[in-house]
Amino acid sequence: MFVYLPILRDSTKKLQKSFDEGLHELIAEKQHQAQEFLTPLPEEDRLGEELFGRMRGQNPPTNSGEPLTSEMVDSLPAHLFEALVACLLENEGYQTVLTVRSNDHGADVLGFNEGDVWIIQVKHTRRDMMIGSVAMSDLMAARMSYSTPLSYSVRLMAVTNGNFSAETEREASQHGISLLDRRELMSRLRAASITMGRVYTRETDRCKSFDEGVKAARRWFDG
Numbered sequence: 001m002f003v004y005l006p007i008l009r010d011s012t013k014k015l016q017k018s019f020d021e022g023l024h025e026l027i028a029e030k031q032h033q034a035q036e037f038l039t040p041l042p043e044e045d046r047l048g049e050e051l052f053g054r055m056r057g058q059n060p061p062t063n064s065g066e067p068l069t070s071e072m073v074d075s076l077p078a079h080l081f082e083a084l085v086a087c088l089l090e091n092e093g094y095q096t097v098l099t100v101r102s103n104d105h106g107a108d109v110l111g112f113n114e115g116d117v118w119i120i121q122v123k124h125t126r127r128d129m130m131i132g133s134v135a136m137s138d139l140m141a142a143r144m145s146y147s148t149p150l151s152y153s154v155r156l157m158a159v160t161n162g163n164f165s166a167e168t169e170r171e172a173s174q175h176g177i178s179l180l181d182r183r184e185l186m187s188r189l190r191a192a193s194i195t196m197g198r199v200y201t202r203e204t205d206r207c208k209s210f211d212e213g214v215k216a217a218r219r220w221f222d223g
Contacts, residue, residue, distance in 0.1 A: 064197035070186050072196070073161055074127055081124040082108045083203040084194060085159050088185075091192040094118070095220055098206040099213045106142025110213060112220040116155050119146055123160040127182060130165040131158070136172055149214045152221060159185060 068084065076084065079101055086096040086109045097110040111118035119142045123131050139156045147154050158164070158172070159180040172179050180188075207213040 064200065065195055067193040067195055068189060068199070070127075070161075070189075073186070073189065076124065076199075078122075078124045079206075080199055080203060081161065082122045083199045083206070084189075085109055085120065085122050087194045087198055087202050088188060088192055089113075089120070091194065092188070097213050097216045098202065100207050100209050103210060104213075105145035105210055106138045107146060107213075110146070110217045111157075112217070117146075117150060117152050117217065117220070118155050118157050119143060120157045120159060123158065123162065125160060125162040127162060129162040131160050131162055131168055132165055133168045133171045136168060136175065136177060139177055140175060146214070146217075150217060161185060 073081070073084065083098060086098050089096050089109065089111050092113075094111040094113040096112075099107050099110060106121060107119045108122040109118075109120040111120055119139060121135055121139050121142065123135055125131065135158050139158060143154055143156060155178070156176070157178040157180065161182055163181050164172070164179050169179065171177075207216060
């Protein structure tokens with residue numbers, strides 16, 4: 001008895017591998033990482049996001065023990081870029097909370113350092129892209145969402161692997177928002193020598209809801 005399984009291929013010949021081959025390769029890699037780092041397999045939506053990126057030729061780095069380069073950073077899926085920013089801030093003395101992936105109320109990372117609570121919005125994009133002022137509006141809305149349940153004043157930060165437009169820089173200055181653009185980010189990452197393995201590990205500790213993120217942040221100053 002023979003069983004034939006259909007294989008989805010790109011009729012335009014632009015993709016080197018079929019969908020099925022890419023999915024098999026991705027799952028095998030994640031299983032290996034789970035065994036190596038004692039972490040669970042990613043959720044289905046994360047696997048789907050990464051598979052879609054691979055099909056478009058955007059492969060994340062596979063050497064988990066190697067410090068991330070700028071090229072590796074540019075190839076990361078958005079959720080791993082958020083985890084990377086959390087790792088960087090931790091290297092610099094912050095305590096961090098990695099917020100829920102959807103319905104995060106405008107905050108991708110929460111940080112606590114020297115008595116200040118920070119709301120950090122992370123924008124992963126192409127290296128030549130400019131981040132517009134809508135990111136500043138999102139951050140100011142996030143301030144309203146988090147300052148009340150935290151019962152604590154917050155500071156705002158935006159981080160990108162691209163650059164901020166002149167309009168965004170002016171608006172950030174007006175509202176006291178700190179900006180971390182590509183040049184500064186890459187400089188600080190080089191000094192930190194963060195590995196992909198650490199990023200994967202940090203991602204597994206992401207909050208599952210908005211309320212969980214607020215609860216985790218309140219521990220910083222509730223004693």
